[in-house]
Amino acid sequence: MNILFYIAAFLAIITTVKVVIGKNAVHTLLYLIVSLLSISVIFFIIGAPFVAALEVITYAGAIMVLFVFVIMMLNVSKKERNKENELLKPNIWIGPSIISIILFMEMVYILTYQPAHTMTQHKVLLDAVGKLMFTKYILVVELAAFLLTAGIIGAYHLGQKEKMIHHRYLKNEKMKS
């Protein structure tokens, strides 16, 4: 079964790289969804079924769908897209890649300079999670509720259309609400 982990990890990495270097927005989103699904597989393997399901439902199912909707609604013209793609020359990637590689090297060093020890994975099931969430982390749950409410209101407010105000003296003045 260990091999499953490595296959899923490999898949996740490949698709993530394709997300980052992709040119078409919808295609990259689909790659991202595949990446999330493979992460979910990894979660199942290490014994966290609840978050695996949650990842699929929420992350891949809701958030990515939201992305797709917005991309389709924005309807970016072909000219804009082509302009964006023109700018993605290979030599742009050098600088940030170097920075990321350095960061990765550092993290590798931090993780491996102490002797590695294998840990046995335990299955952590839903009831344990639920119990913990509503006793120890109850306040954080409430805060998360606040956050979601704020997100809803903010998203609603920011997404409103501009109203056209027909003022007596000023014609066609756009008022941002």
Place this chain on the structure above:
Amino acid sequence: MKELLWLIVALPFAGSLILALFSRKLPRFACAIIGVGTVSMSAIITFLISIDFLYNNPTGIPYNQVLWQWMDVYGLSAKMAFTLDTVSLTFVFVITFVGALIHLYSAKFMWKDDGFARFFTFMNLFIGFMLILVLADNFLLLVLGWEGVGLCSYLLIGYWFKEPANGYAARKAFIVTRVGDTALVIGIFILFMTYHTLNIQAVLDSAPSTWVVGSGIATITAFLLLSGAIGKSAQLPLQTWLPDAMVAPSPVSALIHAATMVTAGVYLIARTHVLFDLAPIAQTSIAIIGAITLLVAGISALNQQDIKKILAYSTISQIGYMFLALGVGAWSAAIFHFMIHAFFKSLLFLGAGSVISVMHDEHNIFKMGGLWKKLPVIFWTFLIASCALAALPLVTAGFYSKDKILWLAFASDKGSVWLWLAGITGAFITALYTFRMVFVTFFGQIKAQPTQRIGIWMTIPLIVLAVLSFAGGFIELPDNMGHVVLFSNFINKTLPVTTIKELGHYTELIFQLIAAAVAVSGVVLAYKLYFGKKFPADEPQRDALQRFFYKGFDFDLLYDKVIVTPIVFISRINKNDFINQFYMGLGSFIQLLNKALSATQNGKVRWYATALVIGAIIILTIFYS
């Protein structure tokens, strides 16, 4: 009564302070009352003290009043103390009395001006400082008064400050007198170094025993003090500021630049006469400077068109006479001429101011004419003063004072015939330019109509001063005309008597006749040249020589070329020296840093994210190694 001496000085200062602090809340009438009233009360107290002094003090012992100890530091001890002796009493009388009359005149003259209270603040301050100058009993206090009157002169010349030329004139006056002031202070340093005290009387008492007559240090000190006097009294070579100072209001010109401040130099030399006795070269140079100045200024006055400039050059010339008198040792004659000159010159300035104001600020005498019927009071008082200036014989005070100087210029032990000749020529020129001024201004065709009248409050001072110009001379008649020596006896209680050469009995009469003849002939020549003639609006500047005289012998050009231009040139070169470059470099370095650091904020999100990541890398590196 003598204890009220401090009140004479304190009242003008108090008036100035009240006006400076409260003038916004006081109505104009109250400001006038305070401004004129303080000086008038000082004049009344002076009057009372002088009666006391004359009757209870026949030998003229000086009266000392110590107010408080000003400083006492490492042997430099100076008290705030006043010494009243005959010389200072004369000066105090002139300052307060003529000052009160001029204040009264200027209350009406300046009534419509915006800065009415400011004017009286400065005038009272000036009177206070001038009184300190003449009453000071130590050199430090004298320098305080000296600097104070210089400051007030600056403030009052630049009184109408909205006109930039007035500011330049005020600056010029201050800076030129500053040159003299520096020399004066250095001289006082030398005195302190030698005598270890600044008390005037103490220095004068111990001077003959400390310094040899004609010694180098005495001569140097005397020359330094003389330079201070030259600066303040506008003699050659520091006379260039006085004609430009005529942009001041006329009462200011009357008070400061005719009667009081410019005579501070005369006071200084008279006060320190012992030092000049110890340095004969210095004393002779006083006479020579006076003689040359009176000729130069007289010739310049002959070529002026502005009525106030004529009077300014005339003042320079008359103070030249006072210097001439001091130079030949005629101390009381100099003080007498100072007093009489104060009367008629301030009257001339006030009259000129009246003429200018009723002729709508017209200064050019060739644009005036025929005023004698229209402005009778001004004309008659002006005429009396002009006669006094020209020293018309017997009927004017000016004759007695100037005649005494001319006589003593020849007859004194230190006098010479050259000095007398200079004086006589000067008297002729004086009569000539004075009556040129009178004839062109008041006679002839009417060029412009005067439309205003001056009020009663401006007329009273004119009349009082006219009476004094006429009658003031009668307290000192020459030896062969009644031998009234009231004034010289008064002065000679403090200053030494002039020693006269042995001359024939009738010599004095001959000299008087010559002086009278010269004055009258000057008037006659002026009559021939200027009476009833038609002039174009400007007397044409015929040739370069006349232009040269018009500019007052062009000292301004000389100073500009010799002193100002090199200094400006050097400072322009030195503008970017290494000290300056260091500071400029500091500034540019900071600006460079600013440019560099502000380039890191370019508003792009990716840039900031990169910065975040690099920061994270650095922190991880530091934290884990």
Place this chain on the structure above:
Amino acid sequence: MNIPMEQGILLAALLFCIGLTGLLVRRDAIFMLMSVEIMLNAAGVAFVVAGSARGQADGQVMFIFILTMAASEVSVGLALIIQLYKKFKSLDMDRASTMKG
């Protein structure tokens, strides 16, 4: 099965760095947001792996919170992107650099 915890976290680190590269390179707003999502997800993976290695449920709870936060952030972020698009008429985030200097 036994997978060393370090390898799981290494996976998370690698995914994080890839997402970081995407964030630094891409100009388009949508792609930037996607890269941020990748990074968030990677952080979540790290949490879950660590929690699971010790047999505690804390890691999963953390992941739930991260998920919540990501959801609200995406919704608000996309609303902002819509407004920015309306203002600048393009999704290039380098255009929105008026706070420079």
